[in-house]
Amino acid sequence: MSSTEPTTGTVRPYGDTTGDGMVQLSFTLPLPLGPRAEGAALQLARRMGMDRPLLVHSKAVGGTDFSFFVVYGAVTHAVELSEVEVAERDYPLLSAKECDAAIDVRLGRPLVVLGACIGTDAHTVGIDAILNIKGFAGEKGLEYYKKMRVLNLGAQVAVGDLVRRARAERADAVLVSQAVTQRDAHLTNVRELSAELRAEFAEDERPLLVVGGPRFDASTAASLGADRIFGRGTTPGDVASYLVHALASEAAAVPAAVLEGVA
Structure with missing residues (x-):
């Protein structure tokens, strides 16, 4: 968190002037486009706390049975910053060389990482960004790390x-990316995977379960049975540093002599 980022006080959305509360809201109603659907859209906006909403766009979608709306107006709600809970990173960020050195010192063998999209999810962009050597956001993926077998x-x-593959490969960590979220499929899949890992492995042998995806809430890791949840904007370095922190608990304190010349 930036040292200049405020942590107390009340904030409202900004549109034309500070604190005017202006927001833009889009949604679909299961009604054919017409005056009744438009009236329903405005009433919904008012009930959601929007003051004097304006209907700025409407369009029939899905044939004639559905309507899409964009509504603009001022919300009456505000947020007290002191009541906002965020998941803070509780481990240091390490470079690839520092991660390799830490793994070598604390584990004395390669750290084995399995990655996959589970269930019906075919969206591999996220898992590839973390694992593939080309990486993401200017950082090399975990395949680049010399002391990781990915x-x-x-x-x-x-x-x-x-x-079964985690057992066969003696995985230290299982990384799962989930982008398909219809009917909360991402939550169901993670709970199922967590349960099967715990059934298959003794607690001291179970690989870490690390989950990523744009619709996950980092604070729900424990309730889903995951060890860590990463959201939008996560980089390979974030994940690698966490794995080193969690699997080699003293890795962040590798003696300076070991790291000398690797930075």
């Missing part, structure tokens, strides 16, 4: 198959 199993991997 296996990217790709898309639509069955939970049972992933658990």
Whole structure:
């Protein structure tokens, strides 16, 4: 968190002037486009706390049975910053060379990482950004790390198959990316995977379960049975540093003599 970022006080959305509360809201109603649907859209906006909402766009979608709306107006709500809870990073960020050195000192062997998209999820962009050597946001993926053995199993991997592969490969960590969220499929899949990992492995042998995706809430890791949840904007360095922190608990304190010349 930036040292200049405020942590107390009340904030409202900014549109034309500070604190005017102006927001833009878009949604779809299961009604054919017309005066009744437009009236329903405005009433919904008012009930959501929008003052004097304006209907700025409407369009029929899905044939004639649905309507899409964009509404603009001022919300009456405000947020007290002191009541906002965020998941702070509780481990240091390490370079690739520092991670390799830490793994070498604390584990004395390569750190084994399995990655996959599970269930029906075929969106591999996220898992590839973390694992593939080309990486993301100017950082090399985990395949670049000399002391990590990375296996990217790709898309639509069955939970049972992933658990069996984790056993066969003696995985230290299982990384799962989930982008398909219809009917909370991402939550169901993670809970199922967590349960099967715990059934297959003794607690002191179980690989870390690390989950990523744009619709996850980092604060729900424990309730889903995951060890860590990463959201939008996560880089390979974030994940690598966490794995080193969690799997080699003293890695962040590797003696300076070991790190000398690797930075």
